Amino acid sequence: xxxxxTFFMTTVASLAASSLIAFHFPAVxxxxxxxxxxxxxxxxxxAFNSATSTPELQTSILHTxxxxxxxxxxxxxxxxxxxxxxxxxxxxxxxxxxxxxxRTASEQASVGTPVSKNNLQPGDLLFFTNTYANHLAxxxxxxxxxxxxxxxxxSSSVGNQGVVVLxxxxxxxxxxxxxxxxxxxxx
Numbered sequence: 152x153x154x155x156x157t158f159f160m161t162t163v164a165s166l167a168a169s170s171l172i173a174f175h176f177p178a179v180x181x182x183x184x185x186x187x188x189x190x191x192x193x194x195x196x197x198a199f200n201s202a203t204s205t206p207e208l209q210t211s212i213l214h215t216x217x218x219x220x221x222x223x224x225x226x227x228x229x230x231x232x233x234x235x236x237x238x239x240x241x242x243x244x245x246x247x248x249x250x251x252x253x254r255t256a257s258e259q260a261s262v263g264t265p266v267s268k269n270n271l272q273p274g275d276l277l278f279f280t281n282t283y284a285n286h287l288a289x290x291x292x293x294x295x296x297x298x299x300x301x302x303x304x305x306s307s308s309v310g311n312q313g314v315v316v317l318x319x320x321x322x323x324x325x326x327x328x329x330x331x332x333x334x335x336x337x338x
Contacts, residue, residue: 240306263336
């Protein structure tokens with residue numbers, strides 16, 4: 152847990168250093184408290200709505216996502232009560248903050264603004280194709296939330312890991328070979 156807190160503090164410090172945020176960190180933690188008993192937002196019936204990106208919103212989304220680290224994986228899962236699949240996790244996290252995304256990774260890959268790999272910012276969504284053997288070939292089948300410094304948080308079905316942080320995502324040949332692109336849904 153200490154490494155997780157250190158990573159989050161490093162990300163917040165990086166954002167502050169780049170003039171993206173200028174506020175006291177404990178205020179963000181207090182403002183971003185999460186009730187793990189919440190039900191999933193009703194995003195599947197609502198259209199995508201983009202928010203005005205603010206540093207506070209960006210940091211709150213990262214904090215909310217990291218608060219679910221360790222929650223188990225569930226295919227089709229959209230709630231912390233039952234577990235998440237990858238797109239259910241993303242939909243839920245953004246829904247907590249009033250940003251309503253489509254339900255599946257392939258649908259999520261069509262909203263927001265495209266972002267080049269060189270311009271990734273914390274809070275961007277990263278998409279991957281061909282993540283299932285012999286199933287859904289050449290389609291976006293996985294989504295992860297970019298944390299910064301090459302790290303993502305995702306709900307992983309591999310070994311039923313659930314919500315995990317992966318460092319150096321592009322150094323991992325499996326992910327690098329399946330990378331489809333990234334999108335920003337905060338602007």
